Amino acid sequence: MSFLKRIYRWIDVRIGAGELVEKELTGYLLPRNINVWYSMGSILLVIFTIQVATGILLLVYYVPDADKAFHSITFIMNNVPFGWLIRLCHAVGSNMMVLILFCHMLSVLFMGSYKSPRELNWLSGFTLFLLVLALSLTGYLLPWSQLSFWATTVATNSVGAIPYVGGFLVEFLRGGKLVGPATLGRFFALHVVLIPSTIAAVIGAHLFFLQRTGVSTPPFGLDDSKNRWQGEGYRYESHPGGIPFFPNYVLQDMTSIAVYFAFFLGVIFFAPHVFFPADAFVPANPFQTPDHIKPEWYFLANYQTLKIFPSEFLGLAVQGAVTAFLALLPFIDRGAEKHPLKRPLFMVCAVGGILLYLALMIWGHYS
Amino acid sequence: MSQTSATTGDGQGDFKLAKERRAFLGACLGALLAAGAGAAAYPVFRYLAPRQKADNGQKVEIPEAELTAGNAKYFEYQGKAAVLIRKKNGDLVALSAVCTHLGCVVQWQKANEQFLCPCHGGLYTADGTVISGPPPKPLEKLSFVVANGKIIVG
Numbered sequence: 330m331s332f333l334k335r336i337y338r339w340i341d342v343r344i345g346a347g348e349l350v351e352k353e354l355t356g357y358l359l360p361r362n363i364n365v366w367y368s369m370g371s372i373l374l375v376i377f378t379i380q381v382a383t384g385i386l387l388l389v390y391y392v393p394d395a396d397k398a399f400h401s402i403t404f405i406m407n408n409v410p411f412g413w414l415i416r417l418c419h420a421v422g423s424n425m426m427v428l429i430l431f432c433h434m435l436s437v438l439f440m441g442s443y444k445s446p447r448e449l450n451w452l453s454g455f456t457l458f459l460l461v462l463a464l465s466l467t468g469y470l471l472p473w474s475q476l477s478f479w480a481t482t483v484a485t486n487s488v489g490a491i492p493y494v495g496g497f498l499v500e501f502l503r504g505g506k507l508v509g510p511a512t513l514g515r516f517f518a519l520h521v522v523l524i525p526s527t528i529a530a531v532i533g534a535h536l537f538f539l540q541r542t543g544v545s546t547p548p549f550g551l552d553d554s555k556n557r558w559q560g561e562g563y564r565y566e567s568h569p570g571g572i573p574f575f576p577n578y579v580l581q582d583m584t585s586i587a588v589y590f591a592f593f594l595g596v597i598f599f600a601p602h603v604f605f606p607a608d609a610f611v612p613a614n615p616f617q618t619p620d621h622i623k624p625e626w627y628f629l630a631n632y633q634t635l636k637i638f639p640s641e642f643l644g645l646a647v648q649g650a651v652t653a654f655l656a657l658l659p660f661i662d663r664g665a666e667k668h669p670l671k672r673p674l675f676m677v678c679a680v681g682g683i684l685l686y687l688a689l690m691i692w693g694h695y696s
Numbered sequence: 697m698s699q700t701s702a703t704t705g706d707g708q709g710d711f712k713l714a715k716e717r718r719a720f721l722g723a724c725l726g727a728l729l730a731a732g733a734g735a736a737a738y739p740v741f742r743y744l745a746p747r748q749k750a751d752n753g754q755k756v757e758i759p760e761a762e763l764t765a766g767n768a769k770y771f772e773y774q775g776k777a778a779v780l781i782r783k784k785n786g787d788l789v790a791l792s793a794v795c796t797h798l799g800c801v802v803q804w805q806k807a808n809e810q811f812l813c814p815c816h817g818g819l820y821t822a823d824g825t826v827i828s829g830p831p832p833k834p835l836e837k838l839s840f841v842v843a844n845g846k847i848i849v850g
Contacts (some may be wrong), residue, residue: 386743409747411739 350575358571359578362550366436367578368585369429376584377532381525383419391471393517395510398473401611417597421467424604425593427627430458438658438679441667442545444556445690446564448659450542453535455656460528464627467520472512476606478613479622481516482508483632490641507615543567548667555665623694630686633693753780755850760842763788773849777801778838780847783809783822790849791824792836802835811835 341347359367390409392401405412436455437443443451470481485502489495504511543566548554558564572578596603607618623630631648638644654661666672669679717781725832756773758780763769768781770793777793781804793801800815810827811820819827824835 385742389744410742410745412743414739414745 354575354579355573357574359544359566359574360568360571361570362547363544363578363581364547364549365469365581365585366432366440367544367547368582369433369436371582372429372585373426373433374532375589376429377528377544378421380422381424383415383422384521384525386415387419388521393471393513395473395513395613398471398513402472402474412440413601414576414597417601420604421593421596421601423468424625424627425589425596429464429589430461434458435683439669440545440547440549441556441669441672442547443659444662444664444667445560445659446558447538447542447545450535452656453538453660457531457535458562459652460524460531462627464520464524464528465627467516468526469625470508470516471520472609473513473613474609474623475611475617475619476608478508478615479608479618480624481512483622484624485512486629486634487641492642502643509615523543528597541565548669551668554668554671557665558666609676626690629693630689633689633696636693636696653686662670755848758847758849760845760847764849766809768806770801771849773838778849779811780805780840780849781822788840788842788847789823790838790840790847792838794835795831796826796833796835797829797831818819 337346337347381526387405390401390405390412392398402416405416407413437451437454439647466481466484470477485499485508488502489499491498500506502512502515503509504515558566567568604625606623608622611619623629634648635644638647662675664672664675716806732847741807743804756771756778758769758771763780763782765782766784768779771780772778773792779793779802780788780790782788793811795802795813795815795818797816797818800813802811802813802818802820805812806813809822811822811824812818813820813829813831816830818829818831820831820835821827824837825833838849840847841847
């Protein structure tokens with residue numbers, strides 16, 4: 330018996346590791362028609378882990394003080410060995426997390442995986458999406474550059490359109506009348522402790538729901554792609570005769586993660602400034618607004634929506650309504666059919682919505 | 697009969713070949729993962745490694761007038777705490793101020809002209825020799841010269 334096998338046996342007789350491996354890995358069967366889109370969640374877990382690791386490393390040199398923050402970031406970029414790599418991994422990784430989250434959510438939408446009994450999976454996933462956006466927004470301020478300062482000014486200002494409490498909310502978010510050192514302090518605490526720990530907890534809940542309900546069956550390649558669950562009682566969706574999670578689907582997960590890394594590292598090494606406009610390299614100046622300040626790409630559609638409506642409140646209300654509609658989608662769309670091509674109304678709304686979102690994003694970029 | 701044996705023989709050969717191929721591919725995968733882990737670990741190690749200070753090997757200058765008889769002057773020398781004292785008889789002594797027991801900084805006792813380590817009560821003479829307590833070695837002596845009204849340590 331090899332040394333590694335002896336260690337495994339030693340652990341196995343104590344905690345029953347073999348039984349756990351059988352239940353959760355080799356004996357955990359997935360639908361035979363499972364596809365590559367089911368590996369998005371694994372990629373997101375890897376990204377979140379990298380974000381936490383690089384975030385902790387950045388904390389070693391970053392100083393959350395309005396007078397020192399920008400200098401500490403330039404010090405990390407220019408003086409600390411491989412500081413540029415750690416920082417770029419963190420900054421580019423945050424964009425990638427939003428991008429892959431979009432892919433994950435779109436695949437769930439098109440395959441009808443959000444439908445009952447998976448309402449809680451969708452709700453927890455949607456909460457994670459909003460939390461990731463909040464994480465990106467709060468992290469954007471921390472370098473204390475012109476870009477971060479004025480993007481935060483605009484973003485926090487839009488909350489002011491909420492009737493009655495808007496003014497108070499803006500001041501509460503900023504910790505003062507304007508974005509300043511107090512804003513940096515509270516955004517730092519939110520970005521480093523509160524939001525990541527909440528995300529970790531909601532990821533736990535998301536995986537728990539997945540584990541209890543079982544993996545959904547993709548609607549492709551089946552004669553009958555209808556949702557059979559009637560709400561009669563709790564049922565774990567098992568897949569007898571399916572493919573084992575380990576090693577079969579782990580190989581797909583690893584392949585997807587490798588492809589993701591190729592893309593991610595490609596951006597870091599060959600297009601490092603794609604997410605850094607010129608204003609990101611100028612320290613914040615509260616008395617000089619730069620020209621054409623724009624939010625990150627994933628907030629461009631929201632930014633343009635606020636601009637096209639005659640009142641800011643209306644723009645905000647429309648966004649709130651769309652967000653609420655998407656969050657509650659499993660409760661609104663009660664149809665049993667899961668195949669996208671057999672759901673014409675869904676297809677029209679989904680494709681139309683995506684095109685509208687992309688159009689607003691491009692319009693926002695060039696406006 | 698002979699055909700059956702040949703088939704069995706080939707089957708075993710195939711199985712052995714597959715096993716060898718699997719071991720080879722496993723080793724390749726292991727090597728690839730190890731290379732990836734190394735590629736990730738090296739930048740992290742360099743990022744966290746202590747930075748070499750530019751003042752390494754540089755001398756420290758202290759104006760002679762700053763040090764009156766019976767007093768001590770603490771300063772940083774090559775990244776560590778050091779102390780310069782002028783004894784009541786006028787003699788100058790430069791020492792490392794790091795206690796040889798567990799690394800606390802020794803404190804100058806002006807009245808007795810001794811160094812006391814407050815952590816575990818180690819006691820040294822003004823020249824750094826151990827009087828009592830747990831320190832295993834005397835304080836490290838630092839070389840210095842006095843020129844043009846300045847004490848130059850190093």
